[in-house]
Amino acid sequence: MLIAGVDEAGVGPLAGPVVAGAVILDPGKKRIKGLRDSKLLPAPAREELAAEIRSRALAWAIGVSDVAEIDSLNILHATLLAMSRAVGGLTTAPEVVWIDGLRCPPLDYPTRAIVDGDRLIAEIAAASILAKTTRDAVLVDLDRSYPIYGFARHKGYSTREHLAALATHGPCPAHRRYYAPVIQTRFVF
Template sequence: MPSANCWPPERQASLDWYPPGLLAGVDEAGRGPLAGPVVAAAVILDDAHPIAGLADSKALTAARRERLYDEIRAHALCVSIAQASVEEIDRLNILQATLLAMRRAVLGLRLKPVRVQVDGNRLPQLDVPAEAIVRGDARVAAISAASILAKVTRDRWCQELHAQYPQYGFAGHKGYGTAEHLAALAQHGACPQHRRSFAPVARTLSQTPLFA
């Protein structure tokens, strides 16, 4: 049986037809890091106000992402940014939490799309036709826009966490399991925003208490 948060694989093939109306692109940021929420964004672009330079957020500089973030917010028909918390990640697992964040992003759109295109090979459960597109963040403008919104939002969150827990270096590694981050975990233990279900954090918690 399909899970509560994604369609089975046979529902993930390319759509045979495209209903007229609004298209929403969806992408996420933060599946791999050891800390913090996973963030998803949904974007409906305005064909009358095209945005130049949209691309996979990972292929852009931080400064370029910031500029495009403001442009997307200003010129898209509507956008929605949502997340799944560390507690939800640990309870559901990262895949299901990611799909939950994506579903929340789509449901949060002010305008309802007639179809949705999602980066990757899994779909959240939605009540509109949806299509999973591998490397969609480099192929579909609306997904590229969503990837930029999600990445900038997540990076800003990491800057805020760095101000609270500077000893971990979140401003630099953005929560990923770099050598610097793993060394900080070994030295300081885990902070409340670390994902306890991720193996490096679980090993740390088995040896040291949660950061007080």
């Protein structure tokens, strides 16, 4: 059975897009060793696994919802949209789609939401790794445009450094306008 695993990265941060990965592993190939939830892997291991997933998966794709979509739709609907885009980008049609979490986007395939799926299902773990490494690369790029925020270090999460930069400089276009710490800066967009 061709299973597309889907997971996201970037629901909680104050800045940057939400990114979803979709991966169909090749059932005819040997398993990729070391697949697990991206949050349990150090960055160098994630990068190595991401390269291996891209080269060995039967199909993979990334879907993104940008900050404007997050602000207009809300993070839940923007995440489901990114997941739909990822599945829609697959070059091979899955038989089923298994998604990490509690909700599934509307898709043209049978779907199943699996809580902690990134720890249980290889395809979902692979998707989590691609989503996380892709999103991290986007935040490193954003850091070049907005170095005062330190995006390359904290990837947009609500760290002491990030909150201090927000308090001092206000938000930039990469920030999610309706997240409480951004609203609390009281800067005008």
